[in-house]
Amino acid sequence: MAELAGLEDPKTRRVNEKHGDDHGVNLSKLRALAKRLKTQQELAHRLWKTQDTAARLLATLICRPKAFARDELDAMVREARTPKVHDWLVNYVVKKNPHAEELRLAWLADPDPLVASAGWELTTDRVTKKPAGLDLAGLLDVIEAEMKDAPHRLQWAMNHCLAQIGIEHAEHRDRALAIGERLGVLRDYPTSPGCTSPFAPVWITEMVRRRNGEPVA
Structure with a gap:
């Protein structure tokens, strides 16, 4: 979370807020962080539970999409109220899940x-x-x-x-x-x-x- 906070950029946040997203992390840097972390399902769960948008975006990149139960994904979609989190959750996780x-x-x-x-x-x-x-x-x-x-x-x-x-x-x-x-x-x-x-x-x-x-x- 400290590392994500360090990636926060006010200009990026202003641009994102125009589209309804409440974070200021450059997505290329976020993807680089995810590449370094690799797949970590437990960490993805913990990041999601923070309710922080940047953390939830990172969670969609490092999770195992097929590992989620149906009810977990249903709850997560209902919690994903910002456009980018909603989009990444559906496209990177739900689409790859057997449910x-x-x-x-x-x-x-x-x-x-x-x-x-x-x-x-x-x-x-x-x-x-x-x-x-x-x-x-x-x-x-x-x-x-x-x-x-x-x-x-x-x-x-x-x-x-x-x-x-x-x-x-x-x-x-x-x-x-x-x-x-x-x-x-x-x-x-x-x-x-x-x-x-x-x-x-x-x-x-x-x-x-x-x-x-x-x-x-």
């Missing part, structure tokens, strides 16, 4: 929007990597009905799923594009030069263009 599918199904229906967003993130991963057995049309039905009025982080996760369905599954692409256009979610999101807009119709169209090897317009 990921069971948790995905449970979280999708959870009344807590942050927990539900974790369910949608896991669903997006399946849309991309293991779509067999998913009801893609049914997912589009839910997105069409609920995404417009969803809280921000849940809306973002649902929008990502919408985009990936359109990108990965040509048979659903026209509907995904139509839903994105009609709902207009993230249409005006500020996008840096050279980056792709998160507005689903633009995102889908650009990624499909790249896959097809089409030249830049």
Whole structure:
């Protein structure tokens, strides 16, 4: 904890706080620390229990993802209220755990929007990597009905799923594009030069263009 405190930088904290994260540790330095520590499951548990954001980020890097019980991960996701901790926990830990599918199904229906967003993130991963057995049309039905009025982080996760369905599954692409256009979610999101807009119709169209090897317009 003392070493993490020593890595704290006020400028980094100011930037992170604009995105809802309450830490000032440079993530490259955090990863270097994790590389030095290597895998330490007991230390990861102790770091998580501190409730400190930088410590929890470090915990996701040095833990053994498959070692967590289902209920442990459920509790951890409910405790992960800052965006970066939530993101790293889902992507670096939950996705690699044998209970990921069971948790995905449970979280999708959870009344807590942050927990539900974790369910949608896991669903997006399946849309991309293991779509067999998913009801893609049914997912589009839910997105069409609920995404417009969803809280921000849940809306973002649902929008990502919408985009990936359109990108990965040509048979659903026209509907995904139509839903994105009609709902207009993230249409005006500020996008840096050279980056792709998160507005689903633009995102889908650009990624499909790249896959097809089409030249830049």
